[in-house]
Amino acid sequence: MAQTVPMAQKWWSGGKSPFNTEYGKLMRWYFLMSDAFTFGAFLISYGTIRYSSNGWPDPNEVFQSFPGLGSGFPLLFVSLMTFILIMSSVTMVLAVHAGHSNDKKTVIKMLVWTIIGGFAFLGCQAWEWSHLHHEGAWWGMNPFSNADGTQSTTNFTNFFFTITGFHGFHVFSGVVINIIMLIMTLNGVFERRGHYLMIEKAGLYWHFVDLVWVFVFTCFYLL
Amino acid sequence: MEQHPTHTHTEHQDTGTKEIWRTFWILLGLTIVELAIGFYMYKAGLQPGFFKNFLKGLIVVLMLMKAFYIVAYFMHLKAEINNLIMTIVVPLLLFVWFIIAFLMEGSSYNSLRNSLDRNHNEKSTAPVSPEMKGSKETPSKVTNEKPAHTE
Known part of the structure; x- marks a missing residue:
């Protein structure tokens, strides 16, 4: 944890943890690193296929609908999704922060907001998927043509649904983890334990989900 | 713990x-x-x-x-502390190589295929007829019937 250590501390001479952190948090970091490689592999294969194609659909033509407003609004809906995820990341880090001072009430409040944000994001994604499906897009089906008017391949939809689906699955499991954290907080498990370090580890996962969205959002909607 | x-x-x-x-x-x-x-x-x-x-x-x-x-x-x-930061960040530097290598591979494959496979080049650079654009059935059928690329 964030104890200050003298600069000349000998971390590797035995008797103390060289990483100055608890086991669970360290392993969480390594899990997230491996998960980053998974997402990285997905996004790089998307990039490879895009570089090996003569044409590619314009995301502004494909993703331009907003529920209740119809079409003709490129970037608007995905901006909302991004904002929801950033907001829920803020409430999560506020929950972690409140956990450091054993402030149970604030932890509960902020976890509830985070869970609401997670569900809101999943709802947005469900709407977008069903909307695209109604337009005829799915794995193996691509109704959109390339930006230059040529015939597009199904690579575009395959990558879109696979990668946003994989990310959505991460959001879903993050929401489940946060709900478990909320139940444990309500039951006073962390209070009895004397610390809220578990919230911190759940928070790491949730921020990672937000981090991945930064990359997915940029690669699919902006580039 | x-x-x-x-x-x-x-x-x-x-x-x-x-x-x-x-x-x-x-x-x-x-x-x-x-x-x-x-x-x-x-x-x-x-x-x-x-x-x-x-x-x-x-x-x-x-x-x-x-x-x-x-x-x-x-x-x-x-x-x-720095030890922990380094064990996370240094392995991620592999991405620099991944991105350069794979994107170059992709564009090299593209130019090779365009020059060697005339059929692919003509098919992928011919514009779609306007009635096909925007309809739900035809394009997806067409893409389904297309033989899968090797990628």
Whole structure:
């Protein structure tokens, strides 16, 4: 944890943890690193296929609908999704922060907001998927043509649904983890334990989900 | 596992919350700039070329800045000791090579296929007839019947 250590501390001479952190948090970091490689592999294969194609659909033509407003609004809906995820990341880090001072009430409040944000994001994604499906897009089906008017391949939809689906699955499991954290907080498990370090580890996962969205959002909607 | 926080400073909480909101505003600002660039690229109808690639590069830089702020301040990696930061960040440097190698591979494959496979080149550069564009059935059928590419 964030104890200050003298600069000349000998971390590797035995008797103390060289990483100055608890086991669970360290392993969480390594899990997230491996998960980053998974997402990285997905996004790089998307990039490879895009570089090996003569044409590619314009995301502004494909993703331009907003529920209740119809079409003709490129970037608007995905901006909302991004904002929801950033907001829920803020409430999560506020929950972690409140956990450091054993402030149970604030932890509960902020976890509830985070869970609401997670569900809101999943709802947005469900709407977008069903909307695209109604337009005829799915794995193996691509109704959109390339930006230059040529015939597009199904690579575009395959990558879109696979990668946003994989990310959505991460959001879903993050929401489940946060709900478990909320139940444990309500039951006073962390209070009895004397610390809220578990919230911190759940928070790491949730921020990672937000981090991945930064990359997915940029690669699919902006580039 | 059973390490207990040895101290809880109330004055730390205020600066901590302030830093969280500061990070939030930075992230929001970077996102808005990203979206503005994206919207400009769309509205101006930029043709592929140096300027468009420059703007896309700018978006990637902004994306990496956002990633830095999330990891450093929301995930508190900046507050960890150097040993831990290095075991996380150094392996991720492999991505530099991954991205360069695979994107070059992709574009090399593209130019080889365009020059060697005339059929592919003609098919993928011929415009779609307007009645096919926007209809739900025909294009998906066409793409389904197409033999799968080797990629």
